[in-house]
Amino acid sequence: xxxxxxxxxxxxxxxxxxxxxxxxxxxxxxxxxxxxxxxxxxxxxxxxxxxxxxxxxxxxxxxxxxxxxxxxxxxxxxxxxxxxxxxxxxxxxxxxxxxxxxxxxxxxxxxxxxxxxxxxxxxxxxxxxxxxxxxxxxxxxxxxxxxxxxxxxxxxxxxxxxxxxxxxxxxxxxxxxxxxxxxxxxxxxxxxxxxxxxxxxxxxxxxxxxxxxxxxxxxxxxxxxxxxxxxxxxxxxxxxxxxxxxxxxxxxxxxxxxxxxxxxxxxxxxxxxxxxxxxxxxxxxxxxxxxxxxxxxxxxxxxxxxxxxxxxxxxxxxxxxxxxxxxxxxxxxxxxxxxxxxxxxxxxxxxxxxxxxxxxxxxxxxxxxxxxxxxxxxxxxxxxxxxxxxxxxxxxxxxxxxxxxxxx
Amino acid sequence: xxxxxxxxxxxxxxxxxxxxxxxxxxxxxxxxxxxxxxxxxxxxxxxxxxxxxxxxxxxxxxxxxxxxxxxxxxxxxxxxxxxxxxxxxxxxxxxxxxxxxxxxxxxxxxxxxxxxxxxxxxxxxxxxxxxxxxxxxxxxxxxxxxxxxxxxxxxxxxxxxxxxxxxxxxxxxxxxxxxxxxxxxxxxxxxxxxxxxxxxxxxxxxxxxxxxxxxxxxxxxxxxxxxxxxxxxxxxxxxxxxxxxxxxxxxxxxxxxxxxxxxxxxxxxxxxxxxxxxxxxxxxxxxxxxxxxxxxxxxxxxxxxxxxxxxxxxxxxxxxxxxxxxxxxxxxxxxxxxxxxxxxxxxxxxxxxxxxxxxxxxxxxxxxxxxxxxxxxxxxxxxxxxxxxxxxxxxxxxxxxxxxxxxx
Numbered sequence: 001x002x003x004x005x006x007x008x009x010x011x012x013x014x015x016x017x018x019x020x021x022x023x024x025x026x027x028x029x030x031x032x033x034x035x036x037x038x039x040x041x042x043x044x045x046x047x048x049x050x051x052x053x054x055x056x057x058x059x060x061x062x063x064x065x066x067x068x069x070x071x072x073x074x075x076x077x078x079x080x081x082x083x084x085x086x087x088x089x090x091x092x093x094x095x096x097x098x099x100x101x102x103x104x105x106x107x108x109x110x111x112x113x114x115x116x117x118x119x120x121x122x123x124x125x126x127x128x129x130x131x132x133x134x135x136x137x138x139x140x141x142x143x144x145x146x147x148x149x150x151x152x153x154x155x156x157x158x159x160x161x162x163x164x165x166x167x168x169x170x171x172x173x174x175x176x177x178x179x180x181x182x183x184x185x186x187x188x189x190x191x192x193x194x195x196x197x198x199x200x201x202x203x204x205x206x207x208x209x210x211x212x213x214x215x216x217x218x219x220x221x222x223x224x225x226x227x228x229x230x231x232x233x234x235x236x237x238x239x240x241x242x243x244x245x246x247x248x249x250x251x252x253x254x255x256x257x258x259x260x261x262x263x264x265x266x267x268x269x270x271x272x273x274x275x276x277x278x279x280x281x282x283x284x285x286x287x288x289x290x291x292x293x294x295x296x297x298x299x300x301x302x303x304x305x306x307x308x309x310x311x312x313x314x315x316x317x318x319x320x321x322x323x324x325x326x327x328x329x330x331x332x333x334x335x336x337x338x339x340x341x342x343x344x345x346x347x348x349x350x351x352x353x354x355x356x357x358x359x360x361x362x363x364x365x366x367x368x369x370x371x372x373x374x375x376x377x378x379x380x381x382x383x384x385x386x387x388x389x390x391x392x393x394x395x396x397x398x399x400x401x402x403x404x405x406x407x408x
Numbered sequence: 409x410x411x412x413x414x415x416x417x418x419x420x421x422x423x424x425x426x427x428x429x430x431x432x433x434x435x436x437x438x439x440x441x442x443x444x445x446x447x448x449x450x451x452x453x454x455x456x457x458x459x460x461x462x463x464x465x466x467x468x469x470x471x472x473x474x475x476x477x478x479x480x481x482x483x484x485x486x487x488x489x490x491x492x493x494x495x496x497x498x499x500x501x502x503x504x505x506x507x508x509x510x511x512x513x514x515x516x517x518x519x520x521x522x523x524x525x526x527x528x529x530x531x532x533x534x535x536x537x538x539x540x541x542x543x544x545x546x547x548x549x550x551x552x553x554x555x556x557x558x559x560x561x562x563x564x565x566x567x568x569x570x571x572x573x574x575x576x577x578x579x580x581x582x583x584x585x586x587x588x589x590x591x592x593x594x595x596x597x598x599x600x601x602x603x604x605x606x607x608x609x610x611x612x613x614x615x616x617x618x619x620x621x622x623x624x625x626x627x628x629x630x631x632x633x634x635x636x637x638x639x640x641x642x643x644x645x646x647x648x649x650x651x652x653x654x655x656x657x658x659x660x661x662x663x664x665x666x667x668x669x670x671x672x673x674x675x676x677x678x679x680x681x682x683x684x685x686x687x688x689x690x691x692x693x694x695x696x697x698x699x700x701x702x703x704x705x706x707x708x709x710x711x712x713x714x715x716x717x718x719x720x721x722x723x724x725x726x727x728x729x730x731x732x733x734x735x736x737x738x739x740x741x742x743x744x745x746x747x748x749x750x751x752x753x754x755x756x757x758x759x760x761x762x763x764x765x766x767x768x769x770x771x772x773x774x775x776x777x778x779x780x781x782x783x784x785x786x787x788x789x790x791x792x793x794x795x796x797x798x799x800x801x802x803x804x805x806x807x808x809x810x811x812x813x814x815x816x
Contacts, residue, residue, distance in 0.1 A: 002585050002618040002676045003528035008687045009679055011694075043479040048471045056702065060464050063456045063663070066799065071451040071661035106514055106664075106700070113695040117549070120411035137694045141525070177410050210410040253479035254701035255471070256514075268410045271417055279416045286419075286545045287521040292514070292700040293662035294464065391474070 007141050012148040016133070016375030017041070020359075027363050037398040039325070040369040042186065042343065042387045044251045046317055048298075049310035052250055055301030059294050073290040076281065077104025077259070081296050084303045085259060095231040097261060101277070103284055104299070106291045107258040108216045108245035113138040114287070115212055115241060115260065116178070118279050123177035128169055129158035130187055130376030130383075132214070135180040151378050160379045161188055167337060167346070168196050171203040179204065181230075182214035184221060187376045187385040188346040189338015191226040197233050204239035208269060210276070211240040216258075219249040219315050221341045237263045241276075246295075248318075248343065249311040250302040257295040318343045321388035321395045328399035329386070332406040345386040346373070350406065358384055366401035415549050420556040424541070424783030425449070428767075435771050445806040447733070448777045450594065450751065450795045452659045454725055456706075457718035460658055463709030467702050481698040484689065485512025485667070489704050492711045493667060503639040505669060509685070511692055512707070514699045515666040516624045516653035521546040522695070523620055523649060523668065524586070526687050531585040536577055537566040538595055538784030538791075540622070543588040559786050568787045569596055575745060575754070576604050579611040587612065589638075590622035592629060595784045595793040596754040597746015599634040605641050612647035616677060618684070619648040624666075627657040627723050629749045645671045649684075654703075656726075656751065657719040658710040665703040726751045729796035729803045736807035737794070740814040753794040754781070758814065766792055774809035 020040055028036060048056075062068040076082065082099040089095045105111050112134050116125075121143035127135050129152070136153060139145065145153035152158060157176050159169035167190035172179070181200060183192040204211050213230040221228055230240045245258035266276040290296075301307045319340075326339035329347050339345040347370075349358035355372035362368045362384070373383030388395065428448055436444060456464075470476040484490070490507040497503045513519050520542050524533075529551035535543050537560070544561060547553065553561035560566060565584050567577035575598035580587070589608060591600040612619050621638040629636055638648045653666035674684040698704075709715045727748075734747035737755050747753040755778075757766035763780035770776045770792070781791030796803065 001583075001616040002684075003531065004676050004679045004683055004687055005526055005528055006678070008526065008690065009683075011690060041480070045474070045477065045479065047474040047477045048468070050472070053468050053472045056468050057465060060456070060461050060468075063659075064458070064461045066453070066455040069453065069455045069659070071453065071659070071797075072449070073662050107697050109697040110695060118413055118416065120413055123411065134694060141691075141694070175409075208409040251471075251477070251479070254481050254698070256697065256700045268412050270414070271412045275412055275417075276410075279412055282416065282419060283549075286542060286549070287518060289515050289517040289664065290662070292664045292703050294702050295700050389479075 005141070007143045010145060010147055011137055011140050016371070020369065020371065023360070023363065024369055034367060036363070036367050036369055037394055037401065038369045039387050039390060039395070039398055040371045042248070043389050044248065044253045045390050046251060046314055048251050048255070049314065051304070051306045051310055052298045052301045056294050056298045059297035063293070070293065073293055073296070075285045075288055075290050077102065077291060078293070078296050078300070081300050084300055088303050089229060089231070093229045093232060095229055097231065097263065101261050101263045103260045103262060103280060104291050104296060105258045105260060105288070106256045107247060108214065108243045109134055111243045111258060111260040112212070112214060114283070115243070116142045116144070117283060118276060119178060119210070124155070124157065124175070126157040126159055126172045126176040126179045128181065128185070129160050129378060130373060130380035131180065132182060132186050133376065135212070158377065158379070161185070161190065162379060163337070166190065168192055171199050175207055177209050179209055179211045180214070181211060182216075183227065184217040184342040185338075186217065187344055187371065187373065187380065189342035189344040191221060191341045193225055194227055194233065197227045197230065201230070201233045201236050201239060205235050208267065209239065210266070211236070213240050213242045215242055215244045217248055217342060218244065219311065220319060220343055222319065223341055226341060231261070237265045238267050241266070246299050246302055249315050250298070250307070251314055252295065252298065255295045255298060257291055257299045317392070318388045321390060321392060324395055325386050325388055325399055328403055332403050334406070339388070343388045345388070347384050347386055349382050349384060355381055355384055362402060365405035366398070368398045368402055413549070415551045418553060418555055419545055419548050424779070428777065428779065431768070431771065432777055442775060444771070444775050444777055445802055445809065446777045447795050447798060447803070447806055448779045450656070451797050452656065452661045453798050454659060454722055456659050456663070457722065459712070459714045459718055460706045460709045464702050464706045467705035471701070478701065481701055481704070483693045483696055483698050485510065485699060486701070486704050486708070489708050492708055496711050497637060497639070501637045501640060503637055505639065505671065509669050509671045511668045511670060511688060512699050512704060513666045513668060513696070514664040515655060516622065516651045517542055519651045519666060519668040520620070520622060522691070523651070524550045524552070525691060526684060527586060527618070532563070532565060532583070534565040534567055534580050534584040534587045536589065536593070537568050537786060538781060538788035539588065540590060540594050541784065543620070566785065566787070569593070569598065570787060571745070574598065576600055579607050583615050585617050587617055587619045588622070589619060590624075591635065592625040592750040593746075594625065595752055595779065595781065595788065597750035597752040599629060599749045601633050602635055602641065605635050605638065609638070609641045609644050609647060613643050616675065617647065618674070618676075619644070621648050621650045623650055623652045625656055625750060626652065627719065628727060628751055630727065631749055634749060639669070645673045646675050649674070654707050654710055657723050658706065658715075659722055660703065660706065663703050663706060665699055665707045725800070726796045729798060729800060732803055733794050733796055733807055736811055740811050742814070747796070751796045753796070755792050755794055757790050757792060763789055763792055770810060773813035774806070776806045776810055
């Protein structure tokens with residue numbers, strides 16, 4: 001008698017993006033022929049760059065010749081790509097890792113969701129509030145919550161990020177086992193400095209907790225003094241897993257390629273030294289068959305000097321958009337966070353409007369779609385996330401429309 | 409205090425392929441300069457075909473232009489590809505499915521491993537013996553076994569496939585909840601007819617069980633009378649999930665693309681109608697971000713008339729290899745199964761040798777690597793699996809070498 005996994009049934013319905021889509025569609029039906037400008041989803045819009053595209057074309061040519069064709073690759077990823085990532089971390093961040101610490105995947109979302117499977121279902125989970133919903137949802141499926149209480153999930157520890165703490169929460173007041181952190185933060189755009197992150201690493205070492213550090217936006221950091229990889233912090237190799245991706249710097253949101261760093265030196269209470277690393281290897285070998293070899297060829301090119309230059313160009317472009325959005329919104333009196341060292345602007349709703357009220361206002365009057373902050377957790381209420389992913393001309397139009405209607 | 413998932417610790421070490429690699433490497437070190445011929449892993453060797461390669465090149469060109477670039481696709485897969493699969497099932501198999509029943513993935517292995525997450529950890533699992541190890545391992549991680557007993561996992565029901573039942577096991581004698589079936593079978597090469605599979609579907613409907621049907625080798629069926637998709641059987645849409653892939657017909661083992669069919673009409677005891685379908689959708693939206701858009705463009709081309717023709721050429725090639733292997737081994741008195749309607753030859757070890765003894769013999773004397781049948785489960789003891797994936801010239805050399813040394 002087949003019974004579905006009750007933990008899946010505990011998941012509250014995926015409310016945010018379907019609801020945005022529903023309201024946008026309804027508006028379009030009422031306003032036929034009007035164009036909507038979308039600054040909602042963090043979806044890249046600019047072309048794959050020439051050096052990276054060429055590497056993928058070349059890979060297809062190799063696959064099209066039986067003398068150079070290759071089938072299954074290593075589940076952990078191509079050796080050359082793992083080595084290139086290790087070298088990149090050394091050169092760019094001054095951090096020493098082993099190439100075998102890097103596991104190539106089809107993207108940061110998969111890793112962010114799957115990583116919890118490594119841990120006991122009894123683990124107490126801490127997440128930033130607001131946060132990317134995947135951390136919470138995957139741990140609900142992993143059986144670590146006792147249910148949704150209408151606002152958030154019972155059993156999880158929510159670390160509130162607000163304007164008072166500069167969107168950098170304090171370490172948990174109680175004992176937790178897994179801590180999800182994301183910097184530059186999605187959705188608030190906050191970046192973390194060494195002293196702030198060191199408190200989390202020290203907490204984790206002291207409490208034998210594991211930090212899952214999502215660094216998917218790290219290439220957007222352009223100011224000094226902020227952490228670009230958690231392994232810049234002493235002791236992190238014993239307590240932190242880092243997740244990253246080629247989505248937001250090389251434009252691989254659809255091509256799909258990411259990596260997780262699961263150092264052999266990670267410590268767990270059961271299973272002995274190296275267990276977390278060894279089990280992630282086993283997990284990937286059992287549940288995964290490697291990322292697409294074409295995408296991996298593109299990723300390798302993205303790490304070359306020429307590729308890095310091209311990626312920097314893409315990130316510069318989106319940061320330029322972010323600057324336009326931030327300055328535009330501030331010019332009409334909105335309080336904004338992020339938008340520097342980050343592609344996201346976290347804007348306070350004016351006049352005490354709720355996130356959804358301001359969403360409706362912007363859609364109705366400016367014809368611009370943003371993301372209601374409350375969709376990222378209760379502490380996001382009263383904010384909207386404005387994404388800088390878009391063509392420059394659309395960004396300018398959207399900002400002008402917002403300015404016009406907030407001035408009204 | 410981070411504790412790892414105890415279910416992962418219950419997994420017996422992945423013995424088979426590492427042990428093959430270890431013995432092969434040791435032999436090569438003792439026999440410097442000698443070439444080993446590999447008929448072990450089921451890994452494709454022939455080039456991606458022109459029409460499919462062109463579609464992937466074209467997709468990269470579209471991604472390289474900001475006016476045609478696309479980022480995130482739907483987690484469930486591109487609409488056009490899902491429709492093309494639905495049309496293909498209708499035209500090729502006379503089966504009616506909805507396009508929304510198809511979920512595009514990065515390959516059959518991921519789906520085969522992840523699908524168990526949908527079900528309660530209390531489910532009793534039946535697997536064929538021998539079987540592809542992922543079904544068993546993923547359910548161990550899912551908490552459905554009480555431990556490895558040295559031969560197999562306690563708590564699972566093993567359906568023995570042997571020469572007496574033609575490698576088609578009978579339905580379980582007891583009540584089970586999840587049944588994994590694979591036809592054409594890996595490793596035995598057996599194919600199933602309608603009457604035989606109908607018994608399983610009837611069993612599942614009667615016992616409210618779910619069948620997970622792995623049809624990854626279905627394109628190798630060339631003789632009439634065998635089932636190509638489980639949905640040919642009446643009632644299967646209420647009790648069966650099917651998994652398939654572009655790996656073995658389009659050569660996408662490294663490119664990565666597959667699909668699962670999870671019909672809305674599937675029934676479970678809890679959660680109400682449509683729950684399994686709805687939860688798989690939610691699972692894919694939470695744990696996955698879609699297959700690579702380049703691979704999906706290739707998959708769409710593979711389903712076109714021209715693409716199907718090219719894939720048929722690839723499958724013909726491997727079936728030609730299988731025929732050479734089967735006839736060659738039979739000519740020196742070995743008893744062989746499979747190798748027709750399947751890329752795998754399941755060969756009885758001569759003279760009462762064990763699987764590993766015969767493996768060692770073939771490596772030592774013929775310099776050929778095969779896969780010991782015992783690695784697929786206890787009922788595989790006394791057999792080796794010979795794979796037809798290889799260049800024709802290597803297959804011929806390997807078969808001649810085997811013939812020569814078995815004649816000795």
